[in-house]
Amino acid sequence: MNQQSPDASRRNFIKQSAGAAAAATTIGLSAQRANAAAGANERMRIGFIGPGGRGFGAHVKSLCELHGEGRKIELVAVAEVYKTQRDRVADYIKEKTGTDPGRYVDYNDMIEKENLDAVCIGTPDHWHHKQTVDSLKAGLNVYCEKPMTKTVEEAFSVEKHWKESGKVMQVGVQSTSLPVWDEVRALLQDGKLGKVLGFQTEYFRNSDVGQWRYYKLEKDMSPATIDWNRWLGVNEGLAPDQPFDREVYKQWRRFWSFGSGMFTDLFVHRTTSMLKATGLRLPGRVTGAGGIFLEYDGRDVPDVATVVADFNEGVQGLVTATMCNQESRINQLIRGHFGTFTFGNGEQFDGFDFIPERSPVTHVRQQAERIKTTPVKNTTLAHFTNWLDACEAADPMKCNNPPDLGASAIAVVNLGAQSYRNGKVYFVDGDKREVSTEDPGWASRWEKLSSTRGKPNHIPGWKAGDYGSELIDPEYMKFAGPWTNGEDPAKG
Numbered sequence: 001m002n003q004q005s006p007d008a009s010r011r012n013f014i015k016q017s018a019g020a021a022a023a024a025t026t027i028g029l030s031a032q033r034a035n036a037a038a039g040a041n042e043r044m045r046i047g048f049i050g051p052g053g054r055g056f057g058a059h060v061k062s063l064c065e066l067h068g069e070g071r072k073i074e075l076v077a078v079a080e081v082y083k084t085q086r087d088r089v090a091d092y093i094k095e096k097t098g099t100d101p102g103r104y105v106d107y108n109d110m111i112e113k114e115n116l117d118a119v120c121i122g123t124p125d126h127w128h129h130k131q132t133v134d135s136l137k138a139g140l141n142v143y144c145e146k147p148m149t150k151t152v153e154e155a156f157s158v159e160k161h162w163k164e165s166g167k168v169m170q171v172g173v174q175s176t177s178l179p180v181w182d183e184v185r186a187l188l189q190d191g192k193l194g195k196v197l198g199f200q201t202e203y204f205r206n207s208d209v210g211q212w213r214y215y216k217l218e219k220d221m222s223p224a225t226i227d228w229n230r231w232l233g234v235n236e237g238l239a240p241d242q243p244f245d246r247e248v249y250k251q252w253r254r255f256w257s258f259g260s261g262m263f264t265d266l267f268v269h270r271t272t273s274m275l276k277a278t279g280l281r282l283p284g285r286v287t288g289a290g291g292i293f294l295e296y297d298g299r300d301v302p303d304v305a306t307v308v309a310d311f312n313e314g315v316q317g318l319v320t321a322t323m324c325n326q327e328s329r330i331n332q333l334i335r336g337h338f339g340t341f342t343f344g345n346g347e348q349f350d351g352f353d354f355i356p357e358r359s360p361v362t363h364v365r366q367q368a369e370r371i372k373t374t375p376v377k378n379t380t381l382a383h384f385t386n387w388l389d390a391c392e393a394a395d396p397m398k399c400n401n402p403p404d405l406g407a408s409a410i411a412v413v414n415l416g417a418q419s420y421r422n423g424k425v426y427f428v429d430g431d432k433r434e435v436s437t438e439d440p441g442w443a444s445r446w447e448k449l450s451s452t453r454g455k456p457n458h459i460p461g462w463k464a465g466d467y468g469s470e471l472i473d474p475e476y477m478k479f480a481g482p483w484t485n486g487e488d489p490a491k492g
Contacts, residue, residue: 055122193336194468
């Protein structure tokens with residue numbers, strides 16, 4: 001798939017969203033309020049949809065902190081199906097900001113009644129698509145917790161509605177607000193590593209109770225305090241009807257109906273960062289592997305998993321981890337023909353290392369070096385700050401993790417999960433936004449490039465010409481080639 005430069009992407013986005021805005025003549029007061037946010041003295045009105053663990057701990061608390069620092073925002077409403085949590089969040093907002101927010105069970109009622117400018121979505125994965133699209137259609141800016149959607153098809157749908165809406169949307173992978181990824185991308189495009197060949201990344205964990213079972217079950221969680229049917233989304237066709245179960249409600253990441261375990265809860269973090277660093281977007285081919293090898297605790301999702309994603313730019317991504325060992329992690333890194341960037345683990349670092357390849361291969365002298373970057377103390381706070389900045393500027397492309405990047409990460413991790421489950425390999429047509437298990441001739445494509453002595457493909461924004469992407473023919477290769485009619489090709 002041909003990738004556009006960031007500037008070209010921005011121009012196309014603006015062109016598309018401008019056309020959509022011209023057609024949207026009945027967008028409503030909330031959209032008018034959001035469009036005027038950049039220059040208005042009034043405060044941006046924000047509502048919260050499903051502020052559970054992450055939605056409360058990150059969304060609500062970060063925005064309360066930013067409110068206290070003087071940002072022009074008001075946290076005006078909470079929509080949450082669990083009454084105890086709804087009151088807990090609303091009381092916290094009142095204590096920290098002085099505003100007593102509206103309290104709702106149905107987010108649609110909140111959107112209809114609260115004259116909102118924006119929403120933050122912290123519900124389980126299976127609700128993300130519907131709530132995001134409903135909010136964009138209502139003319140609201142959106143912050144949606146990762147993963148952006150549960151399925152790839154939903155991700156493409158969100159991307160489409162986002163472009164049509166012209167609204168600002170941030171996907172909650174906070175590490176994308178680290179400046180390092182923009183710095184790395186610039187170095188890669190300038191040819192620091194030569195031809196970029198691959199990245200590898202991870203998210204290892206370990207626990208004596210099993211992953212996601214550390215979310216505590218409370219006796220207060222019951223059909224009397226939780227609108228179970230609404231949480232499931234039975235009426236919306238989002239999940240099958242089933243008896244109330246505290247374990248499913250609180251530890252839903254362990255079950256396929258609601259999430260995809262480490263694929264979408266953890267792998268999406270590191271994958272998004274690697275896509276941002278390389279400039280890559282949708283993969284061309286994805287396969288996944290793994291199994292439940294230890295944590296037989298009633299879960300559906302594996303405790304060991306690996307995703308391999310091949311990109312049309314001639315780059316391979318490897319994402320691998322286990323939930324049962326964390327002291328022997330692989331390093332996050334990006335490999336090129338002339339060198340490697342290694343990042344260590346996690347997202348709190350002040351630099352990364354350049355490891356050069358041998359000079360007899362590169363024919364240039366490069367020294368190993370430590371490349372410094374600016375650490376970010378609180379990436380979640382930085383991510384919300386970036387979202388507010390984009391909202392105030394009314395600039396969708398100002399977000400550090402917009403839906404086009406979010407959709408690309410979903411394509412990698414979700415197709416990896418599907419491949420693990422059904423043993424199939426998935427192929428993505430990025431131009432048509434279509435996914436298939438029919439092989440379009442992936443291997444033969446690369447073989448043809450080799451047989452015709454073609455030129456390597458490069459990452460988007462490549463500026464280094466042939467640097468680090470050419471081979472030198474040894475003198476003896478003049479003897480190569482087929483003998484036609486018994487004639488030596490090197491005879492002359």
